[in-house]
Amino acid sequence: MSDKAPQPRDTSLDALRGLAVLGMVLSGHIAFGGAGDGVLPAWMYHAQLPPPAHRYLPTLAGLTWVDLVFPLFLFALGAAIPLAMGRLAEKVAHRQGRAWSGTSAVLKVALRRFALLLFLALFFQHLKPSFVATTTLAVWSQPLALLGLLALALAYGPQRLAWRALGWALAIGLLLVLRQADGTAAFALKRSDIILVVLANMALFATLLWWWTRHHPVWRWALLVPLALLLYGGKAPDSVNAWLLQSSPAPWAVQIAYLKYLFIVLPGTVVGERMEHEARFGTAPAPAPVAWLGLVSAAVVVGVLAGLQAREVPLTLLMAGFASALLAWRSPGLRPAIGLLMVGLLLEPLEGGIRKDGLNLSYVLTTAGLSWLSLAALRALGERRWGAGCLAVLAGPGRNAVLAYVLGALGVMPLLHLSGLHDAWAALSGNAFEAVLRGVLFTAAVAVIVALANRRGWVLKA
Numbered sequence: 001m002s003d004k005a006p007q008p009r010d011t012s013l014d015a016l017r018g019l020a021v022l023g024m025v026l027s028g029h030i031a032f033g034g035a036g037d038g039v040l041p042a043w044m045y046h047a048q049l050p051p052p053a054h055r056y057l058p059t060l061a062g063l064t065w066v067d068l069v070f071p072l073f074l075f076a077l078g079a080a081i082p083l084a085m086g087r088l089a090e091k092v093a094h095r096q097g098r099a100w101s102g103t104s105a106v107l108k109v110a111l112r113r114f115a116l117l118l119f120l121a122l123f124f125q126h127l128k129p130s131f132v133a134t135t136t137l138a139v140w141s142q143p144l145a146l147l148g149l150l151a152l153a154l155a156y157g158p159q160r161l162a163w164r165a166l167g168w169a170l171a172i173g174l175l176l177v178l179r180q181a182d183g184t185a186a187f188a189l190k191r192s193d194i195i196l197v198v199l200a201n202m203a204l205f206a207t208l209l210w211w212w213t214r215h216h217p218v219w220r221w222a223l224l225v226p227l228a229l230l231l232y233g234g235k236a237p238d239s240v241n242a243w244l245l246q247s248s249p250a251p252w253a254v255q256i257a258y259l260k261y262l263f264i265v266l267p268g269t270v271v272g273e274r275m276e277h278e279a280r281f282g283t284a285p286a287p288a289p290v291a292w293l294g295l296v297s298a299a300v301v302v303g304v305l306a307g308l309q310a311r312e313v314p315l316t317l318l319m320a321g322f323a324s325a326l327l328a329w330r331s332p333g334l335r336p337a338i339g340l341l342m343v344g345l346l347l348e349p350l351e352g353g354i355r356k357d358g359l360n361l362s363y364v365l366t367t368a369g370l371s372w373l374s375l376a377a378l379r380a381l382g383e384r385r386w387g388a389g390c391l392a393v394l395a396g397p398g399r400n401a402v403l404a405y406v407l408g409a410l411g412v413m414p415l416l417h418l419s420g421l422h423d424a425w426a427a428l429s430g431n432a433f434e435a436v437l438r439g440v441l442f443t444a445a446v447a448v449i450v451a452l453a454n455r456r457g458w459v460l461k462a
Contacts (some may be wrong), residue, residue, distance in 0.1 A: 008274050010083065012379040015391040017023065017076040018398030022443055023069035024195075025408050029442040031435030034271070039432045043309050048357045052200065061353020063308040066369055068301075070195065071264050073401070075371035078268020081210050084429045085109070086276040089414035097240055106211045114204040114461040118253055120149075120266075120402070123171055126178055126187060128409045135186050136179045145174055146410040149403075150458055176188040189252040195405075202260040203462075206265040217273065220266055231260050232361050263364035267372060268341060274333070293331050294380020296323055297373040304370060306342070309355055317345050326371075336374055337356050341369025373436075404450045412445045 028048075031039060032054060042050040047062030049055070085106060125131065127145040132138075148170030151163045178186040212218040233241050247259050300323045307316025324338040344366030348354050354362040378394075381387035397404040414421040428438035453459070 009329050009395075011128050011388075011395050012277065012278070012375060012382050013079055013083075013272075014395035015378050015382075016072055016371075016375050016394075016398065016399035017401050018394035018396060019081075019378075020069045020072035020403075021397050021401045021404045022394070022447060023072070024405065025446050026443045027066040027069060028439075029408070030439035033231075037314070039386045039429070039435050043305075044436075046111050046356065047309060048355060056357065058304070058355070058358060059352055061308075061348075061355055062311065063305055063354050063363070063366070065354040066307065067304055067363075071140070071364075071367035072374060074202060074261055074264045075183065075268040075271075075368065076398075077199065077373070078206055078210075078265035079272035079375070082214075082270050082272035083279070085207070085211070086280065104378075106207065107340040110204050113207075113462050114200045117196055117203060117435065118192075119462060120406075121192040121194075121200060122187075122189070123149075124196060124295065124314065124409070125191050127195040128177060128193075131186075131191075134181060136181070136279060137174075137177070139414050141174060141408045142414040144170055144316075144405070149406065149410070149460055150453075152460070169377055170214050177455035192252060197253070198258050198261055200267045201254060201264045202261055205259065207260060209262070209266065210269045212271075217270060220269065224263060224266065224419070227259060227262060228361060231257070240406075257359075262361050262363055263361075264371065265384070267336065270336065271372065283330045284318065291380050291384060293327060294377045294383075296327055297334070297380070298377040299323065299462050300327070300341075301370050301373050301377070304366070308348070308366075311353075313345075313348055314351075315340075320345060331376070332347045337369045337372030337376070340365050340372065344369060393447075396445055396454055400450050400454055400459050402462055403453060403458070404446055406460075407446050407449060408442065411449060412442060 018415065019192055027044075030044060032045070040051065041063075043064045044066070045051065045054065045064065046066050047064050048057050048060050050057065050060065085102075095419070123145070127142055129139070129142065148167045151167030175187050180186045197399060204361065209223065210222065230241060233239075245255075248255050300320055303319050303323070304316055307313070307319065322340060324342060328335045328338050344354075344362050346365075347362040347365065350362065351358075351360045352359065356367060378391060382391045413422075416425055425438060425441065428434040428441075
């Protein structure tokens with residue numbers, strides 16, 4: 001049992017999550033086609049969707065900041081698992097007055113998160129503006145959908161059963177009345193938000209694997225070897241690997257191919273264990289790097305992104321190797337991150353270069369290392385007085401990341417339509433400044449509304 005007050009949230013981890021979700025919003029709303037074709041450089045988009053045509057080119061190698069935002073979120077998800085389970089352990093032990101075995105509680109939490117994220121993936125995809133425009137529902141259905149989700153967010157505690165009932169009634173009711181233009185039901189299990197489906201799978205499998213290896217972290221690292229052989233070992237259509245990757249009892253919910261993201265999430269759990277150790281005992285086994293090492297970490301992230309997108313692979317490897325050696329010497333806690341990054345860069349020539357779409361091994365290992373270094377840079381930034389304020393700005397959306405993710409489609413976009421401002425906002429694509437301004441304005445609107453929701457305690461969690 002512990003008589004200590006609940007440990008505060010880790011601001012740097014919330015900031016990393018906030019940086020990721022705001023990056024998702026920004027990258028999705030900068031000028032992308034039409035009059036804005038070619039006004040922004042290729043590194044402002046996914047590497048495989050370059051301007052001016054923005055057509056998917058599966059063989060095009062490269063890595064941009066847009067390709068990094070989802071790995072940042074996945075890494076934060078992994079780091080949060082030991083922290084959340086540690087707090088759960090204290091609550092259960094305090095309530096039961098005895099040592100906590102926890103297996104059933106962890107399994108319950110993992111399955112609950114999986115189910116809620118999967119429902120949100122289905123619900124969100126069916127209420128996105130692009131799909132609602134093809135159905136019989138009007139634009140006002142999206143704010144109703146957001147209201148339903150907020151009602152669910154306020155449903156914690158027995159005194160709020162009415163909110164819970166209202167939330168589920170609005171959510172399920174909207175899905176039931178959703179009709180396509182020909183009058184047929186629009187709901188389909190195959191129609192879901194892929195990002196949320198991946199998060200659901202990672203919340204389930206990463207939690208169970210962390211729990212299984214919590215006393216033996218080396219097993220977690222060793223597990224990546226058979227995973228690599230399973231997921232990347234065979235290309236022939238009749239191979240066992242191909243059969244496993246295509247086999248699933250419910251492909252709309254679970255796919256073996258999603259396990260590739262464990263190469264990002266499982267290293268995140270290692271960082272989360274260190275943070276949980278620090279929160280529990282007040283000391284860190286691997287302290288955050290000093291300020292100048294934080295700058296080196298940030299420089300490595302920026303340099304690797306720039307070098308890989310410019311296809312200066314040997315120069316990038318040389319630069320990253322020199323800076324990583326410095327980091328490994330002065331900050332031993334970053335050595336696993338450096339190992340992931342360097343192995344990812346050494347594997348870069350395989351399979352035609354690093355690619356997000358196609359999710360090759362170089363991509364998951366490189367972005368895992370870059371995500372770890374990004375968190376280290378944020379932790380070092382938080383040690384400075386002015387840096388703590390910057391982290392606080394990012395941490396707000398990070399504490400309410402699910403709401404920040406759905407708010408653009410279910411809140412800001414309908415408000416633009418209903419207020420008559422949508423056409424003026426969409427017209428901001430004539431030059432590079434306008435193209436970026438469009439995304440910045442939309443992202444700022446999401447950040448402000450999330451900040452107001454946080455102040456009222458309207459936090460949407462899965």
